[in-house]
Amino acid sequence: MRFAPADAAxxxxxxxxxxxxxxxxxxxxxxxxxxxxxFDGAAGTLCLLPGASGALDGALFGWGSAANRRRGRFPLARAAAALPAGAWRLATELPEAETEALGWLFEGYRFGRYAPAKVPGARLVCPAGVDAARLEAIAAGEALTRDLINTPPNDMGPDELEAAVRALAGRHGATVSVIAGDDLLAQGYPLIHAVGRASPRAPRLIELSWGGEGPELALVGKGVCFDTGGLNLKPGSSMGLMKKDMGGAATVLGLAAMIMALALPLRLRVLIPAVENAVSGAAFRPQDVYTSRKGLTVEINNTDAEGRLVLADALAAADEACPDLILCMATLTGAARVALGPEVPPFYTDDEALAAALAGAAGAVADPLWRMPLWEPYETLIEPGIADLDNAPSGGMAGSITAALFLRRFVTETGRFAHFDIYGWQPAAAPGRPKGAVGQGARAILAALPGVLGL
Known part of the structure; x- marks a missing residue:
């Protein structure tokens, strides 16, 4: 996922x-x-041009209509997939050159860990005026996110996720600390421990820290490496994609990779509660009540609503340091997919300026987000009576909103907070996005950070 050399023929x-x-x-x-x-310029059509000797001398690519292009993202990536191997340069001036060049890089991703993958061989010379190093750093962060999500759970448990964090930290001079197993109880992370204790793969809280000055950004990512549903066992059809339930962790790590590679002038703290929600005699149960790190008690009414539990303890830890901004990313609810589908993740925040910055950046960099309300009248739905909070309100309505309201209860010291309910998966291949894992929201956040944090 790199550009061709600028001096390439x-x-x-x-x-x-x-x-x-x-x-x-x-x-x-x-x-x-x-x-x-x-050839008439129809969207996605390709015409290879011969030179005087009959050798390949260039190509025409159908750019379609403006209306057609608005219906999808990264149309230039279709050319990257179709062109013969070699170096290519844009001979047409393109106002969206930065976004389309990035889409070309994204098209170069294939997951080939377990079987050979045919990678497109056409490489683009970075268009004039576009920062090649920046786009390559973004593409590398996206590739990290995709690799982590695509890896099956036998090779991506809490241990392996920790190793991935340590490898990323080593590349950028960051530090890593880990609290694992029963030490979670001793150090005040009872919800993370409860969710992960049934698995032989020990639960843990993984923390990465980087940067010595500037505003502090805390990124919290759900790291449920596989989700059986626990004692509220998922049916097989619902368990099929649960390797991606650590997509929040993968996305914040991809974003962290971008931030560190671009040397943004901030202090970064990444918190990942990494667990496997398994079934055994040690599994946590429906009707259990636990006291969280925040001191709030939580009644368990569905062990398949485990993501918000592990996030709650991690958010409370992030909040204790009063950072300038906390962002939480998680593959949290099916309700978000019902509302907005797989391509448009909802986000939640009380901060109007932050919401405007995120929405504007999402449009500018073709990384869709849609703001949803933290609807105060639904607060009563997450209050069961026997405890402060209910992890799975009955009725099934407003599931993404009530999950966001639940998480907000654990962030009370920090003024600026946003939660992203992402999907992390591309159901069918699209330009720049092969079927499989995909990053969502990270590029929009990256674009918004300078204005939001005053960098």
Whole structure:
């Protein structure tokens, strides 16, 4: 996922709008060839151009209509997938050059750990005026997120997630500390311990710290490496994608990789509660009541609503340090997918300026987000009576909102907080996004941070 060298002998690639004239730079023979092929600029069509000797001398790519392009993201990535291997340069001026160049890099990702994967061989020379190093850092962070989510649970448990954090820290001079097993109880993380104690793979809280000055950013990511549902066991059809239940952790690690690679002037703290929600005699039970790190008591009414439990303790720990901003990312609720589908993650915040910054950045960098309300009248739904909080309100309505309200109860010292209920998965291949794991929200956050934190 890198650009071709700037001095590469790159072939020209022209982008042609639907029904538009062919580029004036084409030779008469090339023009006649394209016309004979019936090339008309229809979205996604490709016409390879021969030179005088018959060798490949460039290509035309159908750019379609503006309306067509609004229906999807990264249309240039389709060219990256279709072009022959080698270096290519954009011969058409493109206002969205930065976003489309990034999409080209994203198209170069394939997960090949367990079987050979055919990686597109066409490489783009970074367009003039675009910061190649920045985009490569973003692409590398995205690749890390995808790799972690795509890895199956036998090779991505709490131990392996910790190893991935340590490897990332080693590349950027960050420090890592871990609290694991029964030490979680001794050091005040009872909810993380309760959720993870049934598995032979010890639960843990993984913390990465980086940066010595500037505002403090705390990133909290749900690291449920596999979710059986616990004693409220999921049916097989619902368990099939649960390797991605650590997608929040993978996404905050990808974002952390971007922040550190770009040397943003801030102090970064990443907290990942890493567990496997398993079934055994030690499993936590429906109707159990636990006292959280925050001191709030929580009644367990569904062991399959475990993500908010592990996040609660981690958020409380983040909140104790009063950072300038706390961001929480989690593959938390099916309700979010019912409301907005797989491509548009909802986010929740009480901070109007933060919400506006995130929404604006999401549109600017083609990383969709949609604000949902922290609806105060629903607070009573998460109050069971026997305890301060209910982890799984009955009725099934407003599930994403009530989960966000639950998490907000654990962030009371820090003024600025946002929660992202992501999916982390691409159900069908799309430009720049092969079927499988995908990052969501990280690029929008990265783009918003300078304004939000005054960097």
């Amino acid at each position: 790159a072939l020209p690639l022209w982008l042609v709008d639907s029904g538009a004239d062919l580029p004036a730079e084409l030779s008469p023979a090339q023009r006649a060839f394209a016309q004979a092929q019936g």
